[in-house]
Amino acid sequence: AGKVTVAFEELLIEKKSIAVHADLNDKPQTVRFPRIQTTALDQETGVNLTMAAEEITVVDKVGYQHLTADHQYSLEGTLMDQETGELLRDDDRRTVTAETVFTAEEAEGEAEVKFEFGGVSLAGKTVVVFETLTFKEKPIAKHEDLEDEKQSVYIPSIRTAAAGKGDGRKEILLTEEITIVDQIEYKNLLAGEEYKAVGTVMDKETGEALIRDGKPVTAECIFTAKEPSGKTEVEFTFKNEEIGERELVIFERLYMTENGKEAAVHEDLNDEGQT
Helix, strand or coil: CCCECCCCEEEECCEEEEEEECCCCCHHHEEEEEEEEEEECCCCCCEEEECCCCCCCEEEEEECCCCCCCEEEEEEEEEECCCCCEEEECCCEECCCEEEEECCCCCCCCEEEEEEEEHHHHCCEEEEEEEEEEEECEEEEEECCCCCCEEEEEEEEEEEEEEEEECCCCCCCCCEEEEEEEEEEECCCCCCCCEEEEEEEECCCEEECECCCCECCEEEECCCCCCCEEEEEEEEEEECCCCCCCCCCEEEEEECCCCCCCCEEEEECCHHHHH
């Protein structure tokens, strides 16, 4: 892949050379082996990380080498589940494919393949883009590597465990001031990048945010993910104000600080871990 070969020929009679055709620059003697390299990015975030959402768009930028100018080619892409090595299935349990037809203006260049799919159910998954370049419906180059970082798009997931500060109990005494610590366990972030976790205290009975001093009770923390998976904490402190007996649920949203885009969300009024 990526090589250009030239056929040299020599004609002999009784072991004696009588003609030679050996020209490295002769096009009729030349056979090209195309090569493609891909970089997959989420259209919304602009990086290879996206949030599990109802609508996800991944753009795969495919660089190619050694094509023939003014010829038409097709790029056929498929999304793979890195963990299983099988075809990825979206929220509707369908495989995700896309195709782009283009004419190469020069031997080297770039084309894009766009994938659109529903991915609420894909939190925690790593999506890998496989590409095949075809000419006249015949494959001439492939890029299929489950471990290739540039072909991979990460979909983070977060799980949270809320409890009282100090004793870690799920039942909190009604003191003058209440402090809840929410431990966030994250998976599939980009290591070395900075993130911000923003939490809101919700009243389970009403489904609305708990209000103090006319504003929802919120808290946040900023952290750098040393590894793709890890933990961080968000601490909420608010006045009792006769809160009485009730169940509180912590909602969390995770953002990339570099571009402010959402990376993950965990909002479930019925999740015991968040309660």
